[in-house]
Amino acid sequence: MLQLGKINEAEYEAALAEDIQSSLKPGQKEIGGISSYFNDYIKVQVIETLMDELGYSREEAERELYTGGLRIYSTMDLELQKELEDVYNNFTEVLLNPENIKGPALITWRLNNEGNNYG
Secondary structure (H helix, E strand, O other): OOOOOOOOHHHHHHHHHOOHHHHOOOOOOOOOOOOHHHHHHHHHHHHHHHHHHHOOOHHHHHHHHHHOOOOOOOOOOHHHHHHHHHHHHOHHHHHHOHHHOOOOOOOOOEEOOOOOEEO
């Protein structure tokens, strides 16, 4: 910018002295803990679309996803998702506390051949 005349020498020196590493906040907009499966699904869809529609290689598509400045809009309702995840995280409390059950509940605790519960 100095060479192009966009800034003067004093601005150039001030910019060189700036500690940009301490001011960077990577992932600041990321909502931690909520919707990781949904976000992963969207990332996979974006990569596959870039490959199928625009002919990108997987590496090019991943680079474009993470560093290409894409803005991706989704249909997720964050408030509803948070409520659902709170219920899921407190499943046993909600399930085993009779005051939390507002209607009939039928639950079976059957195990499959691997010893996992199924409905």
